[in-house]
Amino acid sequence: AQSVAQPEDQVNVAEGNPLTVKCTYSVSGNPYLFWYVQYPNRGLQFLLKYITGDNLVKGSYGFEAEFNKSQTSFHLKKPSALVSDSALYFCAVRDPTKRGGSQGNLIFGKGTKLSVKP
Amino acid sequence: NAGVMQNPRHLVRRRGQEARLRCSPMKGHSHVYWYRQLPEEGLKFMVYLQKENIIDESGMPKERFSAEFPKEGPSILRIQQVVRGDSAAYFCASSPGGGMPTGETQYFGPGTRLLVL
Numbered sequence: 001a002q003s004v005a006q007p008e009d010q011v012n013v014a015e016g017n018p019l020t021v022k023c024t025y026s027v028s029g030n031p032y033l034f035w036y037v038q039y040p041n042r043g044l045q046f047l048l049k050y051i052t053g054d055n056l057v058k059g060s061y062g063f064e065a066e067f068n069k070s071q072t073s074f075h076l077k078k079p080s081a082l083v084s085d086s087a088l089y090f091c092a093v094r095d096p097t098k099r100g101g102s103q104g105n106l107i108f109g110k111g112t113k114l115s116v117k118p
Numbered sequence: 119n120a121g122v123m124q125n126p127r128h129l130v131r132r133r134g135q136e137a138r139l140r141c142s143p144m145k146g147h148s149h150v151y152w153y154r155q156l157p158e159e160g161l162k163f164m165v166y167l168q169k170e171n172i173i174d175e176s177g178m179p180k181e182r183f184s185a186e187f188p189k190e191g192p193s194i195l196r197i198q199q200v201v202r203g204d205s206a207a208y209f210c211a212s213s214p215g216g217g218m219p220t221g222e223t224q225y226f227g228p229g230t231r232l233l234v235l
Contacts, residue, residue, distance in 0.1 A: 032221055034223070041231075042228055043122070043124075043209060043226040043227050043228040043229050044209065044226040045226070046223050046224075046225060049221075049223060051221045090160055105151060105163035105166055105174060105176075106151075106153075106161075106163065106224060107163070108153075108160035108161045108162070110159055110160045111159075111160050
């Protein structure tokens with residue numbers, strides 16, 4: 001079965017330090033992977049996605065993620081954290097080998113709360 | 119270009135009442151998805167619709183829940199005879215369509231927060 005794991009409920013970093021938010025996945029085929037960010041009482045904002053090609057994907061607000069097939073991971077990274085990055089981050093996956101309607105839906109992790117302190 | 123619109127943003131219902139949640143996709147998008155987020159949890163897929171068609175409703179509870187996306191107007195998620203366990207945030211997302219949906223980005227609305235008293 002398809003699944004996504006975000007092993008850390010919360011990540012704390014100091015402003016200016018690099019940050020990493022971890023994500024591992026389990027799908028039967030080659031995955032399509034997504035990162036979203038959610039601010040309090042708001043919807044999800046798309047950050048970046050991996051479909052194919054270069055394993056390092058660059059996205060919005062200085063974020064990037066690296067697809068690692070051997071480790072089945074898609075960790076989100078940023079070289080220098082900002083206080084305004086504090087939010088809830090979700091990793092999501094689709095299995096493109098699915099056929100029919102289920103090829104459309106996203107499977108989400110439980111989310112990781114990022115807290116960046118000044 | 120306006121994003122995905124959802125209304126109402128907050129909805130309070132008493133047990134046994136009906137809840138109607140509306141979603142207007144981004145301009146030019148023909149695919150709509152509904153997700154539910156329970157407190158302290160990630161989003162769970164409910165249903166995937168295209169205009170006038172339900173493509174995948176594998177995440178919808180079998181009773182009391184229904185969804186539609188008519189040719190004209192917004193997509194509607196309808197919950198009949200609400201119970202306290204229906205209290206959650208309901209998010210709608212849309213994508214352009216026109217090709218394989220697997221690689222498409224889904225863009226999310228601000229959500230409707232349903233509270234059942």
